[in-house]
């Protein structure tokens with residue numbers, strides 16, 4: 011059975027793609043960058059300004075499509091404070107801007123503000139228009155069904171869960187530590203072991219651990235498959251799943267492969283609430299007022315300039331008339 015890394019290696023030398031454009035605009039910060047000649051690794055920073063990569067740009071591209079039906083730059087998102095969102099260990103490269111635009115808060119498992127999607131407070135249910143999660147679900151404790159069911163319960167009926175996670179095209183999701191119950195880590199020479207006692211009292215030691223960027227909290231618990239994810243999402247209560255397999259070279263989103271793509275899962279059709287619609291309408295009216303004010307100011311300056319030019323031309327004519335014999 012091929013591993014995810016195997017798939018990555020298999021396409022690493024698959025050649026280059028040609029795109030009509032040679033530059034892209036980072037959809038996180040708006041900076042213009044040169045498009046790499048070959049599709050970069052998803053984690054390679056390719057925006058010279060904010061350090062965004064294909065994964066983070068793909069995530070925000072998907073969020074924009076889901077909320078506004080259009081791939082807006084994050085810097086151009088309308089300010090809709092009645093839209094409520096929650097992030098789990100989101101990158102600062104987009105979390106701060108999201109907090110500026112929406113009623114959004116970023117959270118963490120091991121530091122404040124804390125939040126554990128496996129054990130959310132019941133106060134969190136039905137509150138959110140969107141949830142964001144990038145490279146988190148492969149690390150949450152088993153059964154992962156609990157985390158996905160909680161995500162679904164936390165959303166409003168029209169809410170959307172936008173996330174990325176490493177997944178393969180295998181038939182099923184592979185859980186690395188089935189029956190994890192009472193467990194801890196042990197250090198043996200230069201190796202970290204996971205020791206588990208199952209609910210039946212059986213002790214088992216695992217030594218083939220995969221850590222993402224070090225630390226016990228980033229232990230890879232499973233390798234999802236696309237089919238397995240779709241099945242898990244449906245079981246959790248999501249009725250619609252969209253996977254963005256398109257390249258978007260204008261935003262620097264070009265990929266080497268067709269898995270581990272951004273996913274949007276919905277409970278129902280997305281719809282703006284009355285409050286969100288009012289926020290948008292007020293913002294539109296405000297922008298129209300600003301535009302009219304700018305236009306008036308421009309026309310006034312233009313009129314003054316024309317009048318000044320007219321006065322100068324008149325004065326010149328008078329001078330030349332006076333000088334006539």
Ligand SMILES: [Zn+2]
Pocket residue numbers: 036037038039040041057058059060061062
């Ligand atoms: Zn950027």
